[in-house]
Amino acid sequence: MKTENQKAWFFVAPVLLLVAFNAIIPMMTVVNYSVQETFGDNLFFWEGLTWFEQILRSERFHAALGRQFFFTFMILIIEVPLGIAIALAMPRQGFWVPVCLVLMALPMLIPWNVVGAMWNIFALPDIGLLGYFLNHVLGINYDMTQDPVAAWITIIGMDVWHWTSLVVLLAYAGLVSIPDAYYQAAKIDGASNWSVFRYIQLPKMKNVLTIAILLRFMDSFNIYTEPFVLTGGGPGNSTTLLSIDLVKIALGQFDLGPAAAMSLIYFAITLFVSWLFYTLMTKDDLN
Amino acid sequence: MALEINNITKVVQGVTHIKPTTLTLRKGHFNVLLGETGAGKTSLIKMMAGLDPIASGQILMEGEDVTALSTQKRKISLVHQFFVNYPHMTVFENIASPLKVAGMAKSEIADRVAEAADILQLGPMLQRRPHELSGGQQQRCALARAIAKESRAVFLDEPLANLDYKLREELREQLPELFAGRGAVVVYATSEPEEALLLGGETALMVDGSVAQFGTTADIYRAPASLTAASVFSDPPINHAPVTKRGDAMHLGNLSWTASGDAAGLTDGDYVMAVRPHHVLPHTHDGADVSLTGRIGVTELSGSESSAHFSFGDNSWVSLAHGTHPYRIGEDHDFFLDPTTCFYFAPDGARVG
CATH class of the missing domain: 2.40.50.140 (Nucleic acid-binding proteins)
Known part of the structure; x- marks a missing residue:
């Protein structure tokens, strides 16, 4: 039986209002800036797609985008396998389960700028525990304020430290939901540890891993605070990720038009890659 | 050719779950483990399968001491009371999984799966996933996996308990036929005296973690050795x-x-x-x-x-x-x-x- 009733709109209205104020209206402001030129005094000149063209052709944008993809690729390729490995190694029952879970959750509870500051101090070559140890005890030349490679290693190390736990916790949730009977059946089938992982654990973790990868992609692609506090985008421009570059254009140079256009391009890329990934990962289930 | 267990025991945190048990289970007929819930049927099966550790004793398969052998190497099959199939694999892949692990050639796998599926009337469902099957079909898939595999022992742990009445009757009739001439020792656990009688063969009556009586099923029914044996093998209670x-x-x-x-x-x-x-x-x-x-x-x-x-x-x-x-x-x-x-x-x- 179908009921014709408009009541549902009333229930949706509050959410719509909320979304309008915290997402749609600010977003439209950005759209507004992206097609106009302003010199302050609320004076606007129509520019059409000029800013978009300028950004898309800009070497500086390409470089930042390249760095951004490299960063995201690196942290995904490290955090996902590492997270799965840690989750597999964690105990499934007993006294150590809550201990492990709390230890895993700790890094995620620390505010992002604190993580940046912590790693900055940790890695400084003259006073930092890590920096001093590498330089003066092991004799390795390591200075993230001067050497781009060192800066990259530090920035990736920091993200791995901060966010691998998320993958661990999600993968662990997938693992504990596997009934013992499957492991027993696999043993009886004569399956090796690798087969158990490949054919039982991995498929069971697939859904949570999809979410984990999606979250890590979006978060790392939009990352700002931690690298900004840690390296400030340097040395030079070597760790200037998209968001850092965006803030430089918007607030440093006060080029609001190009910054707005870049924001929209940035948003479109994040959205597209997330959609592409999600579609590919869930394709099998739909068939 | 038999599965022998010599004085095996199971002890968990100082509590003896299975008292010293000695049995010789032969092939060619059903070996029924009959006992109430908690009597130790599943424990005994898991011990024979190597899934649960034994505290003492010895397990022999075809004369070979397998006590220290891992489950993976014992060449056995196990069908549970609840239906265990790999959820993300098709029926074909499920039946084929132990064969694939054993490294069998693709063409032979296909033949064996087809044969097992044929016996259990799963032919039209080979490309489906377990969740697209009814309970009876899911259990038939699990049985097909046990049949397709070349095992020395097949353990059936109350395989019909979760099926509805009609299906239970139907599958129970087919079971002895399915495993006849397969060269495996068939061990069947059940809590229903009637089921033990219908399956025939030999029965081990289990009470409180030990075997109260072992022998030809009909003999035990006709001549229980003790009051406990008589009580277990009677429904309604004696x-x-x-x-x-x-x-x-x-x-x-x-x-x-x-x-x-x-x-x-x-x-x-x-x-x-x-x-x-x-x-x-x-x-x-x-x-x-x-x-x-x-x-x-x-x-x-x-x-x-x-x-x-x-x-x-x-x-x-x-x-x-x-x-x-x-x-x-x-x-x-x-x-x-x-x-x-x-x-x-x-x-x-x-x-x-």
């Missing part, structure tokens, strides 16, 4: 009551009759008498020398049979008879039994007649 023999007479409360058959040779003293419910009838019959009057408690009518629970003396008795009988709850009713159908046990539970 009736029992204390009796005293004096001279030629057997006394039960204020009833008495002339001891005959095995009971005639018993020395005077106290015994426990047990009689199966279907030997206690609400009407006289040949040899029914004993009649007892009991107060009807609960009555049940199941199609062609009617059962009545009545109290007699200090004990509760059950009668199971063909046809429908006009019992009235709370009223007295006469029941008749033939004393030669009774078992007699010494006070310690050992059968004496």
Whole structure:
């Protein structure tokens, strides 16, 4: 039986209002800036797609985008396998389960700028525990304020430290939901540890891993605070990720038009890659 | 060619779950483990499969000591009470999985899967996933996996318990056929005495983590060695009551009759008498020398049979008879039994007649 009733709109209205104020209206402001030129005094000149063209052709944008993809690729390729490995190694029952879970959750509870500051101090070559140890005890030349490679290693190390736990916790949730009977059946089938992982654990973790990868992609692609506090985008421009570059254009140079256009391009890329990934990962289930 | 277990025990945190158990399970017929829930049937199976560690003892398969061998290398199959299939694999892949792991050639896998699927009527469902199958089909898929694999022992742990009545009957009829001539020792755990009788073969009666009696299924049913064995192998529960023999007479409360058959040779003293419910009838019959009057408690009518629970003396008795009988709850009713159908046990539970 179908009921014709408009009541549902009333229930949706509050959410719509909320979304309008915290997402749609600010977003439209950005759209507004992206097609106009302003010199302050609320004076606007129509520019059409000029800013978009300028950004898309800009070497500086390409470089930042390249760095951004490299960063995201690196942290995904490290955090996902590492997270799965840690989750597999964690105990499934007993006294150590809550201990492990709390230890895993700790890094995620620390505010992002604190993580940046912590790693900055940790890695400084003259006073930092890590920096001093590498330089003066092991004799390795390591200075993230001067050497781009060192800066990259530090920035990736920091993200791995901060966010691998998320993958661990999600993968662990997938693992504990596997009934013992499957492991027993696999043993009886004569399956090796690798087969158990490949054919039982991995498929069971697939859904949570999809979410984990999606979250890590979006978060790392939009990352700002931690690298900004840690390296400030340097040395030079070597760790200037998209968001850092965006803030430089918007607030440093006060080029609001190009910054707005870049924001929209940035948003479109994040959205597209997330959609592409999600579609590919869930394709099998739909068939 | 057999599966032998010698004095195996299971101890968990100092508590003995399985007392020293010795059995020789042969192939060519069903080896039934019959016992109530918690009697240790599943534990024993898991120990034989190598899934649970054994505290002491030895397990031999075809003469080879497999005690220290991992489950993976024992070449066995196991079908659970609840349906265990790999959820993300198709029926074909499920049946093929142990063969693939064993490194069998693709064409041979296809043949074997087709054969197993054919026997279990899964042919049209090979490309489906387990969740797209009914319960009966899921269990048939699990059985097909056990059949396709070349195993030395097949363990069936109450495989029919979660199926509905019709399917259970159907599959139970097929089971002995399925495993006939497969060269594996078949071990079947069940809590239903009737199922054990229908499957035939040999039965190990399990009580509280040990085997109360082991032998040909029909023999155990006809000649239980102890009161415990008689109780386990009876559904509804066997009736029992204390009796005293004096001279030629057997006394039960204020009833008495002339001891005959095995009971005639018993020395005077106290015994426990047990009689199966279907030997206690609400009407006289040949040899029914004993009649007892009991107060009807609960009555049940199941199609062609009617059962009545009545109290007699200090004990509760059950009668199971063909046809429908006009019992009235709370009223007295006469029941008749033939004393030669009774078992007699010494006070310690050992059968004496």
